[in-house]
Amino acid sequence: SSDLFDEAKTLFPGGVNSPVRYYEPYPIYFRQALGARIFDVEGNEYIDFCMGFGTMIGGYGNPMITMEYDSHPYNFIPIGVPGETEIELGKEIKSAIPSIQMMRFTNSGTEAVMHAIRLARAYTGRNIIIKMNAGFHGANDYVLVNAGSGALTFGTPSSPGIPRIVSETVIVADFNNVENLEEIFAKYGDKIAAVLVEPVLGNIGVIPPEPDYLENVQKMCNQNGSLFILD
Ligand SMILES: Cc1ncc(COP(=O)(O)O)c(C=O)c1O
Structure with a gap:
């Protein structure tokens, strides 16, 4: 042993x-x-x-x-x-997949995303998570969030039972829209723990990333000390 x-x-x-x-x-x-x-x-x-x-x-x-x-x-x-x-x-x-340094097995995708978000928040000491509009990441409270009332505002719960205070730590961005993400980073950059994104949006049809989109997201994360979570 x-x-x-x-x-x-x-x-x-x-x-x-x-x-x-x-x-x-x-x-x-x-x-x-x-x-x-x-x-x-x-x-x-x-x-x-x-x-x-x-x-x-x-x-x-x-x-x-x-x-x-x-x-x-x-x-x-x-x-x-x-x-x-x-x-x-x-x-x-x-x-x-040799690029994997460490891994953890979980019971579900929901649980894996929950761990990834907590890890990002712990590592960065920041609270805000950015997720994509119509991106699906399972059933945990932090990812059941709709876009807020306008661009660059915090999200609102997409289901009864999710406290607003939870959704208010999430900002919903537009997938494949680099400018939108740049604006969000310009406003909240030092508060963003992570950007959470499906590499290919899979739950509203199959929407692939534009060329260089994911690389740009990763670059923005690196520049702002945020983590980049691919689900
Ligand atoms: C990208 C993504 N993340 C997370 C989940 C949630 O996984 P689970 O149903 O195992 O909790 C799903 C489920 O479809 C998914 O497509």
Whole structure:
């Protein structure tokens, strides 16, 4: 487990994909599961009283649920604990996309965007997020925002249940409009934590970026000390 933790730290911040999984001196990494039991990489056996946080209520590899088609040793992977397979998957992803420095697996796109926004705000010490008009980023409150009453104003909630105070930390920009973004940066540049953009707007049809648009957005972010989030 110690060796796997050293490897995991090069892939995932803190070596884990959920903060609660970390403990001193290093988490135990698991390999296999069967029935109510899970096994770590050193072969120690444990009873999973959490039942994979509820997902394995019928037990791992319950023959009434699974089919006997797979003899792969990782057939039944312990759920909710650090695992050897997440490291293997992380390495595969990193080798396929070498520009990735670190990654974190999440349960949904909503959660990934939520983490990215929080990270940008923490890193910059700023609050404002810019998102694109009609850009879709999932169900978290910060991204369910419509354009405000005029250009360069803060957004308004697009759904009941979202406090206005949340939407007022978001500015909605026009996709593919460099001038619009320049105006927003000119007015709020030192308060902008990040620009959040789908590289291709995918939820109102398929709208590709104009040549150089994304490069320009990235440049403006760099010039203003803001982060550039591609979703
Ligand atoms: C660009 C983008 N971001 C985030 C999401 C939200 O993902 P999820 O439904 O997994 O929360 C979606 C879903 O369609 C999406 O298209």
